[in-house]
Amino acid sequence: MRGLLVSAPASGTGKTTVMLGLLRALAEDGLVVQPFKSGPDYIDPAFHRAACGRASFNLDTWGMGPRLLAAVAAQAQGAEICVAEGSMGLYDGVATRGQTGFGSSAETARRMGWPVVLVLDVGGQAQSAAATALGFRQYMPDLPFAGVILNRVASARHARLTQLGMERAGLPVLGVLPRRGDLTLPERHLGLIQAAEHPDLEAAIAGYAEFLRAHVDFAAIRAAAEGAPLPSKTPLPSPPAQRIALAQDAASSFTYPHLLEGWRAAGAEVLPFSPLADEPPDPRADLVWLPGGYPELHAGTLAAASRFRAGLCAHAQSRPVHGECGGYMVLGRALIDKQGARHEMAGLLGLVTSYESRKLHLGYRRAALLGPMPGQSEGALLRGHEFHYSTIVEQPDAPLAEVSDADGTPVPETGSRRGHATGTFFHLIAQEEPQ
Template sequence: MTEMNMLPPGLLVSAPSSGTGKTTVMLGLLRALRDDGLTVQPFKSGPDYIDPAFHHAASGRASFNIDTWAMDGGLLNAIAAQAAGADICVSEGSMGLYDGVATRGQSGFGSSAETAQRMGWPVVLVIDAGGQAQSAAATALGFQAYNPDLPIAGVILNRVASPRHERLIRRGMDHAGLTVLGVLPRRGDLALPERHLGLIQAVEHPDLEAAIIGYAAFLRDNVDLAAIRAAAVSGPALPGGALPKPPAQRIALARDAAFSFTYPHLLKGWREAGAEITPFSPLADEVPCPEADLVWLPGGYPELHAGALAAASTFRAALRQHAETKPVHGECGGYMALGAGLIDKDGTRHEMAGLLGLETSYEKRKFNLGYRRAVLTESMPGFAVGAALRGHEFHYSSILQQPDRPLAEVFDADGNPGAQTGSVRGNVTGTFFHMIAEDVA
């Protein structure tokens, strides 16, 4: 008999578009509920590798991505099961509520609405009320009518300019029959710092704890927390599933401000399967564990630390020594660091590890964003030739040269082939996409 997992009550915080303030609302809500004595399980809808670290800081529990394009039903169920022991689940959407891709993936098109429906969660819609009044209700009503099967628990009005502004908006919401769960006055100091990939990393925030405390106080003063708790719904019982298996038994994982983009469900799966994960810092010129079977360099911001990486001679020498007999793999920023050289935004070339012939440039910026499906033409750690992987790409770097054998045939979400195929040379492999899951279809 298949074991069934009953989820705690939950809801999803979303918005009509990016830039509405839903992340600050999410962080304030997580901390406020935690301060009320609840055990809160955070989730992130979609392939975001920055927000989960902020969620963890606010809630005290690891946050996991739920991705209906890249993940099959078994993996989605296994990730949902991470909520065991929690009192409430709160998930943050990505982009706009209904934004996804054109072609169905493992179980859907990747929208936050799909996440909410699959998990049985109603939606709290964060509306940026700046520049409108009663028209904000028409926006919210349109989102409710777009999919009548997806319940909208209510709205949180953000960036409200004055009591008069609030009265006008509330009049529109009353007319539309929509519940107002909170009204947030306009404040310029609530924005999280950003850079070219979106938010800065949680570890880089100058005083993240103070910021989260401030968000929680702001939410408590302006949002009906009791009504939000009451709006959370327990979804259907889900059958069990399995998290991803580790690519090696002993994994040396680069972990610092230059290399931090790892999906929590991967690390959780690797550890639960018995893998030993040993972090080390290339920026601190640390060496990977000599006993490691695999060195894994995740994505991050090597372009911001290229000088320090070029000067990390002890790290690079140890990496080269490891690669003589054992595998090394890099994703996105890690892939760039394994190459021959990296040109920063000022046009300065920095020598990288030289384990691949890849030359990349951040001076010649090219926006690369979207889901990826890769079919391996060469083996890589944990996967044989012919394996299909699903992942996501998000960077601004251009490839100047890529002389090594391609690692895979890579396609976008609609099946169109891409030029960024990854590389392989000896025991070293790398890709520009971040792996989310194996495609078992």
């Protein structure tokens, strides 16, 4: 399972554009490329797929146990090279060990045997950048390390001085990228916009690949790839129902790829529908699943989607409905947008949420279920991740779970249950594996 992990000292250094350019260029060279994302990211995998034509999966050493990590890694079957994108800085994680680690990108690289390609923003420094790179190289001595890509280089003189520092530190330079103002992706409050919303994603990715070809040593990149043996094919998480009506549009888009792949691989029928297009869930469905997304940006449209709401409520009279984060908000009674306007939602739960006064809720979550939810029984221990800016105004229903952060500190976002409806603010990663 030869591969590389693209990381950086911090967010905002250009690793995502480097990642997309590498994926596209390697695919253009005829390689079957398997992309991965280290950590709990909901957006980047869709960009990866657009770049190389193959579904990307999250690898998460905090949220996933050994068997699930192996099952996700086994999705590389048939690929010739793996390229993973790190989250935040290379060593950034949490303080308390999860299923197999602390959630850092370095742990993913070490576990999979993938050498790290460190993307360095060298703006405002020259030889000093080597000290930063050397510190990252030596912080975890047994971490496989491929070399560095120097980003935002101002001139030929700047490149020469920075490379001299790297030579002195004994660090291979795999590429030198001149400063360019257009090598960025559009963003909004949760990070990048979704891949489907990019005004011209294909042209952007093609441009990244062309830029990298001119400034990166692809022969050295390919030669640096290493890895552990590919795990045997093991099952991904089983589906929570046989026929699953899955909301899929700009307001409902965040479901972990390994879950969807596991559902389909086990023979479940996934029936997409669009609440924004006022489509009701398929009446044949055993379960309606509303993923996270951006309902706060489409609250008026969702409030006016009468066919969707009627179909959802009809389903919930006798069969389960579950919502995650944005989907949970849609199941509630009302959503207050950033202008303070109140929009009526499905009303299957009593939840009222507000985006008017933004507050960041971010981090891993561990949940002990106080009642059943689709695919999980009462008492199940779950791992997930929460990332949103909305606040709870009212939550009158029974809590779904006792929820804590990665360090065991309780959080107030416990989820809700009423009748056949359940919801959580965390996105499910996995059920905890037995120790």
